[in-house]
Amino acid sequence: MTTQPSPFASSPIVLDHPLIRHKLTRLRKVETSTAGVRRLVRELSLLMCYEATRDLPMETVEITTPLETMQAEQLAGPDVCFISILRAGNGLLDGMLDLVPFAPVGHIGLYRDPETLEAVEYYLKLPSQISSRRCVVVDPMLATGHSAAAALTRLKEKGAKRLLFVCLLSTPEGIACLKEHHPDVPVITCAIDRGLDEHGYIRPGLGDAGDRLFGTK
Numbered sequence: 001m002t003t004q005p006s007p008f009a010s011s012p013i014v015l016d017h018p019l020i021r022h023k024l025t026r027l028r029k030v031e032t033s034t035a036g037v038r039r040l041v042r043e044l045s046l047l048m049c050y051e052a053t054r055d056l057p058m059e060t061v062e063i064t065t066p067l068e069t070m071q072a073e074q075l076a077g078p079d080v081c082f083i084s085i086l087r088a089g090n091g092l093l094d095g096m097l098d099l100v101p102f103a104p105v106g107h108i109g110l111y112r113d114p115e116t117l118e119a120v121e122y123y124l125k126l127p128s129q130i131s132s133r134r135c136v137v138v139d140p141m142l143a144t145g146h147s148a149a150a151a152l153t154r155l156k157e158k159g160a161k162r163l164l165f166v167c168l169l170s171t172p173e174g175i176a177c178l179k180e181h182h183p184d185v186p187v188i189t190c191a192i193d194r195g196l197d198e199h200g201y202i203r204p205g206l207g208d209a210g211d212r213l214f215g216t217k
């Protein structure tokens with residue numbers, strides 16, 4: 001089994017590929033329908049998964065092509081799992097599972113108290129052996145950072161050691177929060193927006209990710 005040196009830096013990795021920037025622009029638009037939001041978030045999650053799995057360990061196996069036998073590479077076992085922060089995190093899961101269909105999935109249910117903006121946990125179900133897996137934590141939004149920080153704290157309490165946080169939109173405040181509380185956890189994001197408004201919404205943002213994905217409100 002071979003492991004590449006980790007490409008993840010201590011500051012957030014901003015995915016600025018033209019396809020990501022284009023799809024993010026369409027996602028942000030207020031007129032994009034629920035169906036459109038779902039499709040765009042799924043497409044973006046495929047592109048984000050490509051980056052989030054960049055350093056997964058590989059192994060060499062012998063295979064036979066139609067012409068000869070060769071030594072070829074494959075992923076070295078179920079090293080990775082995904083953790084979705086409910087609800088909106090589930091919007092990112094489908095694309096990730098298309099690319100890594102064998103990965104176990106954990107869920108942590110968190111909502112933001114609208115007054116305090118603190119994260120309130122209401123559900124937790126994790127795969128076995130999270131202490132030996134790379135845990136890719138997914139949530140479209142890193143706003144104050146309270147939800148992501150609470151999720152990462154809980155996962156560490158449960159034994160997770162190798163964590164990565166993947167989001168669509170982030171803010172300087174959210175990134176600072178994760179840097180303070182979880183400096184060991186790399187962050188992958190598609191954009192760092194201007195900041196937060198008085199209700200804790202990301203500006204310019206894309207609105208409430210859960211409501212836009214699930215057609216609520």
Ligand SMILES: O=P(O)(O)OC[C@H]1O[C@H](OP(=O)(O)OP(=O)(O)O)[C@H](O)[C@@H]1O
Pocket residue numbers: 085086087088089110111112117119139140141142143144145146147148174200208209210211
């Ligand atoms: O960084 P924070 O300030 O904590 O905000 C980000 C959180 O807010 C949203 O969830 P929300 O609380 O709206 O729950 P939902 O997914 O059920 O809509 C989002 O999906 C994050 O989990």
Ligand SMILES: O=c1cc[nH]c(=O)[nH]1
Pocket residue numbers: 088141143200201202203205206207208209210
């Ligand atoms: O802008 C924001 C902030 C937190 N959660 C969202 O869904 N959107």
Ligand SMILES: [Mg+2]
Pocket residue numbers: 088208209210211
């Ligand atoms: Mg919400």
